[in-house]
Amino acid sequence: MVDTKAWRAEVRAWLEANCPASMRLPITPEEMVWGGSQLRFGSEDQRLWFERMRERGWFAPDWPSAYGGGGLSAKQARIVEEEMLALGCRQPQFNLGVWMLGPVLLEVGTEAQKQQHLIPMMQGRVRWCQGFSEPNAGSDLASLRTAAVLDGQGHFVVNGSKIWTSYGDQGDWMYALVRTDPSANKQAGISFLLIDMKTPGITVKPIELISGKSSFCEVFFDNVRVPADQLVGQLHDGWTVAKKLLQHERSAMSKFSEGAAPSHDALAVALPYLYDQAGALREPVWRDRLAALLMDSHAFTLTHQRVKQEAMAGLPIQGPASIMKLVQTEQEVAKYELLTQLMGLRGLSWEGDAFSADEHAISRLLLLSKTYIISGGSSEIQLNIIAKRVLGLPG
Ligand SMILES: Cc1cc2nc3c(=O)[nH]c(=O)nc-3n(C[C@H](O)[C@H](O)[C@H](O)COP(=O)(O)OP(=O)(O)OC[C@H]3O[C@@H](n4cnc5c(N)ncnc54)[C@H](O)[C@@H]3O)c2cc1C
Known part of the structure; x- marks a missing residue:
């Protein structure tokens, strides 16, 4: 039986000691470290964070340590994810292998395939x-x-x-x-x-x-x-x-709000635009729309947590994975549409560092968010899957 309180304290202490401060800031696409033969680090902190997490096997905390994982139980691994989220720790490695192929090989791969492919992807050597x-x-x-x-x-x-x-x-x-x-x-x-x-x-x-x-x-x-x-x-x-793999792809995409992809904090971006210099609310309708967006986002987070608990209990998650992917990616689009409208002309600005944390990034991330509702199976396809497999509607 895991002493979750003690484990959580241990994980937090380790992350606080080992995750450099710059690796706790929101990530931009340029700062994503993709594993592979062309592995590059943009800073010493990126390298340190990558290497420390790799040594702990925490690119995939719940994979067996024989294949480069952390060897943790699902519950322990979830605590690692939660603590990383709480401290704002970035994903140290981005690699479709770890997110999608690895879990499939663990389930259906031969021992030789696991030996050949899992360890290199976990070491960030193969993209x-x-x-x-x-x-x-x-x-x-x-x-x-x-x-x-x-x-x-x-x-x-x-x-x-x-x-x-x-x-x-x-x-x-x-x-x-x-x-x-x-x-x-x-x-x-x-x-x-x-x-x-x-x-x-x-x-x-x-x-x-x-x-x-x-x-x-x-x-x-x-x-x-x-x-x-x-x-x-x-x-x-x-x-x-392929169906198994797509399920992992959709689950990975439903984690975008947990820092798995560059994203903005809607409230932080919107606040300066909601009030005038004297601190008075400019337009109540914007506040209402923002509040609705934040409530939807909170409801999604809670539902996501419930689905994860179900997955940990071994219940099938193919239907929920489609629901989570659909809702998360559509919410990203809704967020960026609201922010660009709220910011007016400034929301359309294009100059400046692409995808930086400032407002120049908003219009670019709006466009990026639109790709999420196509990749991994479009929203219409997710709706078809939900209709058929979750609701049991006729084809
Ligand atoms: C950012 C991004 C990254 C990608 N990366 C990869 C990758 O690495 N590897 C890879 O293999 N693919 C990748 N893709 C491709 C992606 O999987 C396909 O674009 C997606 O499956 C849609 O297929 P399509 O583009 O052929 O559009 P189509 O299938 O032609 O669809 C066109 C439109 O018709 C709708 N539609 C189609 N069929 C139905 C239906 N039965 N019911 C209702 N509506 C329907 C779709 O929702 C869509 O709006 C990527 C796509 C994007 C946007």
Whole structure:
């Protein structure tokens, strides 16, 4: 039985002693430390915080220590998360591997796959990218056509292309969905493969967006040979594995308000705009809208905590993960829409440090928030899942 009070005190003392003050300030996209072969630190504090958390295994506190995790129980790990949140500690490493692939490998990976992949991602040496979407397979993901054929010599030969691969140009490895049985029903002929991005035959092409910047890439596969032991789960049963992974992706996205992504404190930004210089309320309607937003956000936090308790108790969370992802990402959009309206022309300003903590960041984060309601399955798709799987409505 865990003495939660003593554990909480121990965690807090450790975090206070080891998390540098600058690592407790709200994070900006430029300050996110992505693990991988191109690992870079922007400051000594970032490096210290990364290394200290890595040594403790607290990139994933509840993973077994044999795979680089903290070896904690779900309850102990939750306390670590809560204390990090209370002290405003940043996530020390951002890595799709740790958030999404790792939990899936722990559940269905072979021992060899766990040994090969979990420890490097936990040490921040390997960055993962996600190869799911294709030009005609986004929401309707099961229509994907990238083909993988077993060559009889212990390899899959992969041909096709992926699109919207976030940071595909910086990924060391990709977890991908490929079609292994073209004659089977859509979902039935898909497999889940782990692909080394250095394999001959892979071409990565960044997609330039209207802003001139992009994290998106197209990835092309031309007779790419992938060892058969990089198949996760059963052949042709990748859809089952993908559903598990998407559940982790949606859970990760529902933690955005807990510091997992750059975000503003709505109240702190709004307050100077609500009152005039004499301290009088400018317009009651803004206060009402802000109060409603903060209440929604608080209600979400409480519901999120309840869902986490249910997950810890081993209850299925696939439906709740969709609800949490939908509500959290839509709330981020609502927050930034309200802030830009409240700030008037200043809310539209674009100059200055991109994503800095000042008001220049607001319009950019408004645009960023709009991407959250598409990635990981759009809001409409989450609504469909909730209607079908949670409410049991007919298709
Ligand atoms: C920031 C960002 C990062 C991403 N990163 C990755 C990545 O790393 N790897 C990866 O594989 N993919 C990635 N994606 C792609 C993402 O998964 C897809 O954009 C998403 O699944 C939607 O697919 P689509 O763009 O093809 O739109 P479509 O599927 O064409 O949808 C267009 C519109 O139609 C609506 N719609 C579609 N079907 C239905 C339906 N049945 N009912 C109601 N409405 C429907 C959608 O909600 C949407 O509004 C990323 C996307 C974004 C925005």
